[in-house]
Amino acid sequence: MADIRCEIGGIRSPNPFWLASAPPTDKQYNVERAFAAGWGGVVWKTLGEDPPVVNVSSRYGALHLGGDRMIGFNNIELITDRPLEVNLREIKQVKRNWPDRALVVSLMVPCEEESWRSILKQVEETGADGVELNFGCPHGMSERGMGSAVGQVPDYVEMVARWCKAHSRLPVLVKLTPNVTNILGPARAAVAGSADGVSLINTINSITAVDLDAMAPEPTVDGKGTHGGYCGPAVKPIALHMVAEIARDADCRGVPISGIGGISTWRDAAEFLALGASGVQVCTAAMHYGFKIVGDMIDGLSNWMDAKGYARLEDFRGKAVANLTDWQHLNLNYAIKARIDQALCIRCGLCHIACEDTSHQAITYEHAGVGPGGARRFEVVDADCVGCNLCLHACPVPDCITMERVDDGTHRDWTTHPNNPLRKQAAE
Amino acid sequence: MSDRDGVRPGRLESETLAANFADKHPPLDRQAALVESNRCYFCFDAPCVQACPTGIDIPGFIRKIQTGNLKGSAVDILSANIMGGMCARVCPVEELCEEACVRNYGEAKPVAIGALQRYATDHLFAEGVQPFSRAAASGRTVAVVGAGPAGLSCAHRLARLGHEVVVFEAKDKAGGLNEYGIAAYKATDGFAQQEVAFILSLGGIRIETGRALGRDVTLDGLRRDYDAVFLGVGLATTAGLGLEGEDLPGVEDAVAFIERLRQAGDRRDLPVGRRVVVVGGGNTAIDAAVQSRLLGAETVTLLYRRGPEQMSATRVEQDWARTHGVTIRHWAVPTRLVARDGRLAAVACEATRLDGAGQLAGTGERFELEADQLLKAIGQKLLADPLADGSAESAEIERGKLKVDAERATSLKGVWAGGDCIAGQDLTVSAVEDGKVAALAIDRYLRG
Numbered sequence: 061m062a063d064i065r066c067e068i069g070g071i072r073s074p075n076p077f078w079l080a081s082a083p084p085t086d087k088q089y090n091v092e093r094a095f096a097a098g099w100g101g102v103v104w105k106t107l108g109e110d111p112p113v114v115n116v117s118s119r120y121g122a123l124h125l126g127g128d129r130m131i132g133f134n135n136i137e138l139i140t141d142r143p144l145e146v147n148l149r150e151i152k153q154v155k156r157n158w159p160d161r162a163l164v165v166s167l168m169v170p171c172e173e174e175s176w177r178s179i180l181k182q183v184e185e186t187g188a189d190g191v192e193l194n195f196g197c198p199h200g201m202s203e204r205g206m207g208s209a210v211g212q213v214p215d216y217v218e219m220v221a222r223w224c225k226a227h228s229r230l231p232v233l234v235k236l237t238p239n240v241t242n243i244l245g246p247a248r249a250a251v252a253g254s255a256d257g258v259s260l261i262n263t264i265n266s267i268t269a270v271d272l273d274a275m276a277p278e279p280t281v282d283g284k285g286t287h288g289g290y291c292g293p294a295v296k297p298i299a300l301h302m303v304a305e306i307a308r309d310a311d312c313r314g315v316p317i318s319g320i321g322g323i324s325t326w327r328d329a330a331e332f333l334a335l336g337a338s339g340v341q342v343c344t345a346a347m348h349y350g351f352k353i354v355g356d357m358i359d360g361l362s363n364w365m366d367a368k369g370y371a372r373l374e375d376f377r378g379k380a381v382a383n384l385t386d387w388q389h390l391n392l393n394y395a396i397k398a399r400i401d402q403a404l405c406i407r408c409g410l411c412h413i414a415c416e417d418t419s420h421q422a423i424t425y426e427h428a429g430v431g432p433g434g435a436r437r438f439e440v441v442d443a444d445c446v447g448c449n450l451c452l453h454a455c456p457v458p459d460c461i462t463m464e465r466v467d468d469g470t471h472r473d474w475t476t477h478p479n480n481p482l483r484k485q486a487a488e
Numbered sequence: 489m490s491d492r493d494g495v496r497p498g499r500l501e502s503e504t505l506a507a508n509f510a511d512k513h514p515p516l517d518r519q520a521a522l523v524e525s526n527r528c529y530f531c532f533d534a535p536c537v538q539a540c541p542t543g544i545d546i547p548g549f550i551r552k553i554q555t556g557n558l559k560g561s562a563v564d565i566l567s568a569n570i571m572g573g574m575c576a577r578v579c580p581v582e583e584l585c586e587e588a589c590v591r592n593y594g595e596a597k598p599v600a601i602g603a604l605q606r607y608a609t610d611h612l613f614a615e616g617v618q619p620f621s622r623a624a625a626s627g628r629t630v631a632v633v634g635a636g637p638a639g640l641s642c643a644h645r646l647a648r649l650g651h652e653v654v655v656f657e658a659k660d661k662a663g664g665l666n667e668y669g670i671a672a673y674k675a676t677d678g679f680a681q682q683e684v685a686f687i688l689s690l691g692g693i694r695i696e697t698g699r700a701l702g703r704d705v706t707l708d709g710l711r712r713d714y715d716a717v718f719l720g721v722g723l724a725t726t727a728g729l730g731l732e733g734e735d736l737p738g739v740e741d742a743v744a745f746i747e748r749l750r751q752a753g754d755r756r757d758l759p760v761g762r763r764v765v766v767v768g769g770g771n772t773a774i775d776a777a778v779q780s781r782l783l784g785a786e787t788v789t790l791l792y793r794r795g796p797e798q799m800s801a802t803r804v805e806q807d808w809a810r811t812h813g814v815t816i817r818h819w820a821v822p823t824r825l826v827a828r829d830g831r832l833a834a835v836a837c838e839a840t841r842l843d844g845a846g847q848l849a850g851t852g853e854r855f856e857l858e859a860d861q862l863l864k865a866i867g868q869k870l871l872a873d874p875l876a877d878g879s880a881e882s883a884e885i886e887r888g889k890l891k892v893d894a895e896r897a898t899s900l901k902g903v904w905a906g907g908d909c910i911a912g913q914d915l916t917v918s919a920v921e922d923g924k925v926a927a928l929a930i931d932r933y934l935r936g
Contacts, residue, residue, distance in 0.1 A: 126526045126554070127522060127523055127526040404594075406590040406591075406593035406594060407531075407535065407590055407593070408529045408531040408532070408590045409531050409532030409533055409534075410529060410530070410531065410532060412532055413532035425532070425533070427533070436533075436535065456529050457594065
């Protein structure tokens with residue numbers, strides 16, 4: 061059985077699956093249910109200064125697609141709306157009850173040193189394992205100069221991180237907003253401010269839908285809407301990219317990463333770890349299905365690691381980073397062609413029409429007669445197939461379309477290609 | 489003789505009868521329709537469309553269900569098949585669109601196309617909208633004989649194209665077999681008449697009921713008085729067994745039995761036998777057998793002279809009958825109707841087989857089935873006399889059906905035909921297609 065114990069910036073947990081700072085971690089009741097279900101850690105929903113914020117109803121919008129619910133999800137909820145003292149008391153109690161789990165406290169206070177110093181002192185007294193600086197929340201709090209309003213300015217990120225390291229012995233994670241043009245700006249600032257790690261991504265600015273009867277953005281509050289923070293399975297590709305950019309950035313110097321963004325399964329988690337994260341945080345999947353999903357996450361990750369011969373998370377963590385490169389270094393000589401397994405093909409024709417209408421007219425359609433049976437046949441024309449993969453993605457049958465490598469194994473990339481006006485000349 | 493014997497009404501309580509004759513396949517609700525519509529792959533040049541006699545754009549209408557464009561979905565269906573609502577209920581989809589569905593490969597469960605088609609069309613009918621309009625008046629008038637699926641389909645399309653249509657119908661109500669011939673649980677809540685009303689709401693169509701060809705009007709007269717004629721006369725007579733005792737009380741055509749059942753006000757008044765034998769292998773036989781059971785017959789045996797593969801009733805229909813307690817006896821024919829007290833008491837039968845030459849032959853093995861009612865469902869025939877009555881020239885008939893070309897034109901100039909009276913599948917959907925194809929041909933003819 062693989063060892064899936066996890067450590068991020070000095071914070072340890074029995075497994076890499078934490079609940080992200082969000083409604084599921086707002087109070088003792090929920091967090092203890094999560095720990096009972098097996099979650100390795102939580103980041104307590106963001107604390108702020110009293111008086112507490114006030115939240116609205118409704119708070120969530122969602123993107124449903126083809127019968128699948130909550131492919132994408134957004135919220136316009138603010139930080140905790142409970143008094144600071146209540147939260148601190150519960151945090152202390154939970155940590156006492158569950159000493160082996162990671163209990164990190166998310167914080168957001170005005171951009172003044174004294175505010176941070178004060179709240180850090182109170183959090184330390186709870187026995188929590190660390191703090192996470194919420195520089196990401198894109199709605200509401202940012203209008204008050206907090207959240208992503210800080211996270212979008214690298215100088216502020218570095219400054220606040222430095223204050224926190226100066227005023228607390230607790231490990232400091234900086235949560236990064238994806239609502240920037242380049243994630244490396246704030247990431248490098250966090251590292252420069254001596255943060256012990258970064259967490260990303262926070263949610264993305266979004267409007268999930270428009271109510272065409274009310275003519276208002278969703279979620280709608282008394283006829284009005286506002287942009288919210290987007291998350292859920294749909295954002296995973298964006299999160300993976302940003303995590304990987306930090307993981308391969310020399311200036312970030314291998315800063316520990318807590319990966320966040322659309323993680324619903326152990327496979328998602330393994331992908332984040334392969335791109336350099338040390339652990340992951342989950343929210344939408346739990347809000348959709350409840351805390352029980354962590355059972356498969358733990359079990360599935362362990363079984364996969366056993367099957368692959370990985371004894372510890374470190375054995376595969378970051379293993380895919382080396383294979384992330386810039387486009388100019390991709391092998392232009394590499395060639396693949398689509399192969400249709402006629403025995404698996406159900407003759408739906410989606411490969412043909414996708415290729416015919418929108419790509420390279422490389423899949424032919426032969427048909428004779430009507431009715432069921434093999435009267436329809438789809439074949440790849442190698443000479444026209446550019447190996448784009450579109451047919452493979454459109455095909456509804458697993459493994460029916462595969463790609464076969466047909467090149468001679470040589471390598472030439474854009475840096476040396478004759479079509480590149482800026483190409484590097486061969487060594488002279 | 490037990491007091492339960494004989495052909496008698498009131499075998500079941502009203503509540504039981506109501507449950508027995510409820511909708512065979514209740515409609516999908518919104519959630520079920522969305523889940524099912526999401527199973528459609530939106531195939532290119534979809535096999536289901538090729539398998540539909542009326543060529544409905546099935547992936548297209550299903551996608552419109554997904555997106556909530558139910559009106560667009562229904563209009564697409566009805567544009568190809570004006571009786572798309574009835575066809576959704578009665579089509580043998582298991583050997584048409586759903587048999588062709590690519591979901592049959594790998595998972596052996598096609599998209600429920602029929603149920604989705606009903607979902608979309610029910611929506612439109614509930615809104616009470618006639619989505620079609622008529623082209624500018626052509627000044628031409630067409631006579632349609634028979635207000636069944638073929639005739640009404642032809643009439644609706646002609647009216648859309650700007651022509652006036654007069655439909656002559658021998659019976660009291662329009663609808664043809666949709667009204668008189670389909671099992672009650674396939675078209676509940678007066679759907680056949682609802683569909684007729686929908687078709688007529690287009691305008692330009694006048695139905696004259698109680699007007700029969702050969703009795704009240706002649707083909708010659710119609711050809712003289714109208715610019716074109718469409719014959720959708722169906723098959724007005726039934727085949728007989730040719731056995732002694734066929735006129736005994738208790739022996740009846742299944743078609744008449746089903747018609748009485750459809751028109752009944754209170755099904756408790758409907759007489760049915762205690763032990764019923766149905767002879768035949770088509771959907772009429774299945775419908776008669778199942779409905780006999782639903783009315784309270786204790787045993788129902790369906791006799792068919794050949795095997796299950798040769799039955800024109802589909803496998804699904806045969807299973808449906810068995811599920812309702814009908815015993816299907818393949819490879820057997822009735823040889824004699826046994827009378828007692830002047831009534832049918834039993835049916836003497838002989839087992840059959842194919843002989844060396846592939847001909848059907850008796851095996852000599854005989855058996856007798858007790859029966860107080862026998863329903864004949866061994867086929868219907870074209871009644872040719874009214875077509876020829878008083879005419880100088882008659883339409884050509886081939887193998888017992890009116891001969892037509894690909895455009896459904898008969899051998900008589902200006903006369904088209906469709907539905908069960910021409911060769912082809914005896915399905916509602918085929919009849920609708922005949923009417924549509926003929927109407928388009930008539931339009932071209934009239935605009936010369």
